[in-house]
Amino acid sequence: MGxxxxxxxxxxxxxxxxxxxxxxxxxxxxxxxxxFLKLVRLRTPPDNLLPWLYRVVRxxxxxxxxxxxxxxxxxxxxxxxxxRWFAPSDDPTGLDAxxxxxxxxxxxxEIREIIVAHxxxxxxxxxxxxxxxxxxxxxxxxxxxxxxxLRHQLGAVCPATPTK
Amino acid sequence: MSRxxxxxxxxxxxxxxxxxxxxxxxxxxxxxAALNRDRLMFxxxxxxxxxxxxxxxxxxxxxxxxxxxxxxxxxxxxTIERVVYVDHHPASATTIPPRSPGEGQPAPxxxxxxxxxxxxxxxxxxxxxxxxxxxxxxAEPGGDVVEWxxxxxxxxxxxxxxxxxxxxxxxxxxxxxxxxxxLPRGVDIAPK
Numbered sequence: 001m002g003x004x005x006x007x008x009x010x011x012x013x014x015x016x017x018x019x020x021x022x023x024x025x026x027x028x029x030x031x032x033x034x035x036f037l038k039l040v041r042l043r044t045p046p047d048n049l050l051p052w053l054y055r056v057v058r059x060x061x062x063x064x065x066x067x068x069x070x071x072x073x074x075x076x077x078x079x080x081x082x083x084r085w086f087a088p089s090d091d092p093t094g095l096d097a098x099x100x101x102x103x104x105x106x107x108x109x110e111i112r113e114i115i116v117a118h119x120x121x122x123x124x125x126x127x128x129x130x131x132x133x134x135x136x137x138x139x140x141x142x143x144x145x146x147x148x149x150l151r152h153q154l155g156a157v158c159p160a161t162p163t164k
Numbered sequence: 165m166s167r168x169x170x171x172x173x174x175x176x177x178x179x180x181x182x183x184x185x186x187x188x189x190x191x192x193x194x195x196x197a198a199l200n201r202d203r204l205m206f207x208x209x210x211x212x213x214x215x216x217x218x219x220x221x222x223x224x225x226x227x228x229x230x231x232x233x234x235x236x237x238x239x240x241x242x243t244i245e246r247v248v249y250v251d252h253h254p255a256s257a258t259t260i261p262p263r264s265p266g267e268g269q270p271a272p273x274x275x276x277x278x279x280x281x282x283x284x285x286x287x288x289x290x291x292x293x294x295x296x297x298x299x300x301x302x303a304e305p306g307g308d309v310v311e312w313x314x315x316x317x318x319x320x321x322x323x324x325x326x327x328x329x330x331x332x333x334x335x336x337x338x339x340x341x342x343x344x345x346x347l348p349r350g351v352d353i354a355p356k
Contacts, residue, residue, distance in 0.1 A: 001212075003205060003208070006205065007201075007205065010199065010201060010204060010205075014197040014199055015193075015194040015195070015196055015197045016194055017197075018194065018197040018198075018199070019194035019195070029199050032197065032199065033207075036208065037207055037208060037211050040208040040211045041211050041212075084195055085195060086194060087192075087194070087195050087196065094188055094192070095189065095191075095192060097192055100189060100192055115189075119189050119190045120190065120194055147183060147185055147186060154185070
């Protein structure tokens with residue numbers, strides 16, 4: 001992989017990957033950087049590059065969270081200074097970034113990671129299924145359930161229930 | 165088709181109208197990643213070159229090993245230096261055989277003292293056919309030469325009576341000047 005391709009990947013997906021990794025650990029940038037370095041080390045790039053990146057970031061973030069759990073004091077200190085999940089929104093009619101982040105943080109991890117990967121990572125449910133090791137239908141069900149919980153928490157209007 | 169119940173279900177098609185909450189959430193921008201992009205690119209470049217560097221290291225190591233074993237195989241026999249103590253028995257005297265008339269002049273021995281010339285004395289009847297015993301010279305330089313020179317001086321000064329007698333010790337040359345009584349009669353070598 002050439003430097004131009006890597007630079008394009010970093011510019012395009014780094015922020016979403018950091019947001020994805022931030023659900024588990026307090027050092028998501030390190031995890032994402034390690035994932036990009038792993039990608040560079042590969043002789044042949046993976047077929048599904050984006051799901052591969054998300055899977056590597058997910059595994060690295062979970063490992064980092066386990067390591068941080070052993071250093072509980074360090075983790076607590078890092079959580080206090082953790083940056084916000086979203087940049088402040090300029091749209092006054094839109095959702096408040098901090099409120100949305102808090103609502104997301106209260107979701108179960110297996111639901112939250114699907115919402116983050118789909119909404120901000122742009123992954124399809126098939127790709128998310130490859131990443132988390134589940135099926136696409138399960139991922140969709142969890143996604144829909146998570147949106148319902150968020151809707152209730154954020155007080156948003158419930159849209160029409162989609163017909164199956 | 166797979167028999168796994170999870171895989172039998174395909175994700176349902178999305179709703180005709182996108183979920184407004186999902187749209188609102190998607191409009192939120194993730195915080196910019198605090199990645200040090202330059203550092204990441206530098207490390208990525210280093211990682212991509214690592215295999216090439218390892219190939220060179222492997223080749224260099226292999227060549228060094230081959231060179232080492234070749235050197236061990238073709239090395240010259242080692243010269244072991246050690247100190248050897250040899251008992252030295254120098255020949256106390258070298259006998260010079262009498263020279264025959266047709267024989268050439270022998271090469272002088274290194275470090276040897278020239279043969280003793282026959283003493284000049286006052287022979288009653290000169291006999292040209294007189295043969296002298298083979299002269300003995302001391303091959304060792306140092307003390308013997310000094311002794312020989314002392315004897316020679318004594319003989320030249322006092323005559324043949326100063327020649328050493330093998331049966332008497334010490335020789336007259338070793339007798340100090342404070343023992344003039346041991347000198348032959350008529351010889352006075354005391355300082356004047």
